Amino acid sequence: MNNKAVVLGANYYIGLSTIRCLGVHGVHVAAVDYSWDGAYGLESKYVSEGLIGPHYKEDPKGLLSFLIEYAKKESVPPVLIPTADPYVEFVDEHLHELREYFLIPQTEQGLYTKIMDKGTLHALASEHGVAVPETVNADDENFVQKVEESIQYPCLVKPVDSPAFVSKFRRKLFKVYNKEELIEKVNLAKKEDIEVIIQRVIPGFDDHMYTFDAYLNQDAKVTHWVTCQKLRQFPINFGASVYTQQKYVPELYELGAKFLEGIGYKGFAEIEFKKDAETGRFYLIEINVRITNLNSLLDKTGINIPYIMYRELTGDPVEPKAVEEDKNLVFWYAYEDLLAVREYVKTGQLSMKHVLTSYFRPKAHAIWDTRDPKPAIAFGRKMVGLVAGKVLKRG
Template sequence: MNHKAVVLGSNFYIGLSVIRCLGTHGMYTVAMDYSKENTYGAKSKYLSEQIIVPHYKEQEDELVKFLIEYSKQQEGKPVLFATVDPYVEFVDAHLDELKPYYLINMTEQGFWSSIMDKAFLHTLASKHGVRLPETVHPLEEGFEDKVTAEIGFPCIVKPTDSPLFVSTFRAKIFICKTMDEVRAAVKKANDANLEVVVQRIIPGFDDHVYTFDAYLDQNSKVTHWMTCQKQRQFPIHFGASTYTKQKYVEELYTIGAPFLEAIGYKGFAEIEFKKDAKTGEFYLLEINARTTTLNSLLHKCGINFPLLAYNELTGKEIGSKALREDTGIAFCFLTEDLISSRQYVRNKELTRTEILKSYFRKKAPAVWSFKDPAPAFSFTYMMLKKVKKKLVG
């Protein structure tokens, strides 16, 4: 029976990496986007079809109906991939409606969204003995005293709902150096009807951030995993990865695998940790309940996570694999890495020589591929248009 792979979102390199991971193995890949604008991932030679669909937020019910009707017309149930957080939340909110028509890793509606909720994740991790940064909620009794005594300054004000916060403020967090700044940040979030918490900043440069990337089968058992170490991110210190190397750290497995299995997780998960520069202890920062930005790196290192999901959900054996060695391969999103590198140099946190040497490492680019160059050309054209618009405007 033929099962198409439906990829929600091709206007970001995560969608592109999913298309490549599946298309190179002959799967019929379908990119569904609400607009053709900036969908450079759809230019991949490994994409079979692109369909313009209703907007996931502005026409939510219409998109659900469209997906159901699309599935009804297919020979077999398509495998559904949500490539960015808003699509994860959409699928999670309508999982019970979509599950009869699509093959999806998760089986419990609302689970993904609860994992993405920072307050719930904090409670869950604490219950299972996983270390987290000290956190205080603004509604707690003695809130300001706790911030001063337990959190300290500078600290971060972070959302419980990251996708909504990012779409509202175009930032992942607020960094606060004083209590007045904390009050202002909390008020700003409350005025936008967004819930936030105040959290301690774990000491350590950006290379103290690590990831545990794993696949859990339908029995919630870790079958495949590897670990990575961030080097640079954008914005610096509290942003998304722009340069990350694969780095074997067994301790991340001993912390992450039992936790994910205990909470009944299924499918791909990425836990982000930070290693305390003073104590050497690892703290859980967040869980990405979707294909990660590092997917091209994971694939190049030998584990094709989208293909694992596709194969398991369509009834094939997937075996097991753990990468317990260093490959020397690094993920690089050059466009943003050049911007962040400039800031690191300005702050005297890295030297030009250190950054230049890193570019000679064997790389897994976010967009570029010699075998599939069209998306990179389309991405470059898109960026040039943005630059021109900014200069003219």
């Protein structure tokens, strides 16, 4: 394994799980972040090199030069793996320059961004026969009237560019219940120059959210896949997975593989679907084009996405595999799940008995790993520091 792996992002557990998935197989991992502060992934024993580079937003040209200079020193090109949406956008924007020095699964510049953009994604999905929630563009003339005629309240005000929205508002979307709230939230987004769309709420509790996680080779064919079912998320109802089970749902393969292969996608993708509680129909909600939050769960089911990517790009692909049974495994991000449970119980959506019963299952942890404990300790110190800071501020 002469090729190194350069992992972009070490201050969140997605980067950490990526580092572990590669390092456990003896891959030389160079983990890159823009600051040592809070980058607990750099504490992993599987990090061969911890590198601090320019910020992807504040100095993208500097980061590009930093990465290229690193790769130029290597005898063989490293594999480049972005683990957060802003890094994916950065890679997509500079794809041609980066592909001269790095191994990257995607070959079509702009495809990552097109999929991350809710407007273009939904157009693509409709073209390929995949259902999407009824949508109105906030820039449409008489958008309020269109919402009241075709979607009704409550409805969702969602960003076209999720990373920018989340960075500003610390949430994935706004749920609105009437005309006044709709206008208020649309204007709030427009004030920040963030484009939004309005969507129908697909009926169903959080456990009606499913994922199709797949790797597609350089022929744009699905070689590895697994499906999962969310049980809890944070923020509740419209957030990220915090307690999710692997669940075999063959229908998601039929929908997801056909779509991803149809658009010529290469590399890893996670399609989020919601199952309509009234009709049973699956609706495409969004696609993650970077390593998923559930990466540690996928790995535990036998689908090690970062290593699959590494092996294929370095010319030694692993055998195709699909998880076509229920393995009784769950992903658990304990910190945010505890915050979510408090809200679920407070709002009467779940009982404490139900929550406690759910914990008695084998788990794939977001951060904790008995073989690699230092990142969890560093994360704990970070949380203590944040709590202490809030207490002192109140004082």
